[in-house]
Amino acid sequence: MDFGLDDKTALVTGGAGRIGSEDCRILGEEGAEVVVLDVDEDGAKDVADEIEEDGGDAIALECDLTDRDDVADAVEDLRDATGGVDVLVNNAGMVDAVGRTGDLDPSTWDRDMSINLTGTFNITREVFPHMCERGWGRVISMSSMAGAYGGFGQISYSTTKAGLIGLGKTLALEGAPDGVTSNVIAPSIVVGDLAELPADQIENINEHWADIARATPMGHLGREEDVSNLIAYLASEQASYVTGQVIGVTGGVDLFTY
Numbered sequence: 001m002d003f004g005l006d007d008k009t010a011l012v013t014g015g016a017g018r019i020g021s022e023d024c025r026i027l028g029e030e031g032a033e034v035v036v037l038d039v040d041e042d043g044a045k046d047v048a049d050e051i052e053e054d055g056g057d058a059i060a061l062e063c064d065l066t067d068r069d070d071v072a073d074a075v076e077d078l079r080d081a082t083g084g085v086d087v088l089v090n091n092a093g094m095v096d097a098v099g100r101t102g103d104l105d106p107s108t109w110d111r112d113m114s115i116n117l118t119g120t121f122n123i124t125r126e127v128f129p130h131m132c133e134r135g136w137g138r139v140i141s142m143s144s145m146a147g148a149y150g151g152f153g154q155i156s157y158s159t160t161k162a163g164l165i166g167l168g169k170t171l172a173l174e175g176a177p178d179g180v181t182s183n184v185i186a187p188s189i190v191v192g193d194l195a196e197l198p199a200d201q202i203e204n205i206n207e208h209w210a211d212i213a214r215a216t217p218m219g220h221l222g223r224e225e226d227v228s229n230l231i232a233y234l235a236s237e238q239a240s241y242v243t244g245q246v247i248g249v250t251g252g253v254d255l256f257t258y
Contacts, residue, residue: 001235003249006031010235013065013123014092016043019142019190020222023089026232028056033082037061037074037123038092060229065092066121075126082133085127085237089140090120090164094157095116100154101112109156117223120167128180138182139234141168142227148186148246161186165246172244181243183234188212188250190222217252 010027014020015036028051030032036051041062042106048058059081060235078085093116097108124139133135146154147161164184171182190210194202201223203210213221226249233239234247248254 001029002236003232005087005232005235008086008235009033009035009078009084010087010089011035011078011085011123011127012091013037014041016040016047018192019224019227020089020091021047022153022228023091023231024058025051025060025090025227026057026228027087027235028054030088030232030235031056033057033059033234035061035078035082035085036161037063039064045239050140061146063123065122066114066120070079071122072126075123079130084130086131086134087138088124088127089231089235090124090133090139092116092119093142093160095144097156098153099155102105112160114127116157117163117167120164121160124167124171124238128175132175132178133178135179137178139171139175139180139182140212140231140234141167141184143186143246144186145186145248145250148248149254153172166244169247174181174242180244181234181238183238183242183244184246185227185230185234186246186250187227188216188222188248188253190224190227190249192224195221195223212253215253215257217255217257218249220251222240222249222251225229 010032018037036044036047044060048060051058141164143164144159144161150157168184199210199213
């Protein structure tokens with residue numbers, strides 16, 4: 001299927017990461033000019049180089065999403081270079097903090113808020129109004145099952161990911177009159193090639209992952225492409241009537257089972 005991205009510019013935050021880089025690759029394969037934005041400049045360049053080696057167009061952009069001036073300057077430079085961002089994938093985020101509410105270091109809470117939630121607001125604030133002015137745009141924000149349902153011992157992560165759901169739905173309301181959609185993806189655990197392993201083998205790597213694999217009706221955990229394929233669709237012309245949705249990529253683990 002032709003997703004109609006040949007004349008579009010797609011910006012992926014956290015584009016050097018495991019999921020973000022796969023998002024960049026599939027958007028490049030669909031013909032978009034991809035902006036790989038990350039605080040890791042070398043990692044962003046590696047992803048951009050790979051896309052170009054495969055025949056696509058890509059730009060690596062170093063940017064700290066917590067620095068509003070840096071974000072504003074980066075987006076202004078992108079407008080000059082590309083004409084504007086058509087697709088924004090809010091993928092950047094931290095997921096390493098584990099601790100119950102009373103034990104979490106407040107500095108970790110502040111860090112997660114500044115990157116996962118405020119950083120997403122900073123880049124969206126610069127890109128979204130221009131989409132509305134142009135009469136076309138796609139905003140896709142990466143939440144999590146922890147954002148939709150909570151996560152034991154993940155108070156900062158869950159709170160920021162829940163915040164992204166509110167942000168995404170608000171953007172959908174604001175953007176709808178101007179042809180701009182906004183949707184949120186809420187995946188389960190995404191583990192790449194480890195998804196092929198049975199739960200008893202995953203248990204040797206991560207007991208929590210193994211528990212989720214056992215509870216997943218499809219019998220395995222997720223892969224990066226399970227997320228990126230959905231992103232390509234939500235970025236497309238074909239998804240023009242899909243907005244304000246929180247879409248799980250979960251293998252059914254969020255279903256009520258006996």
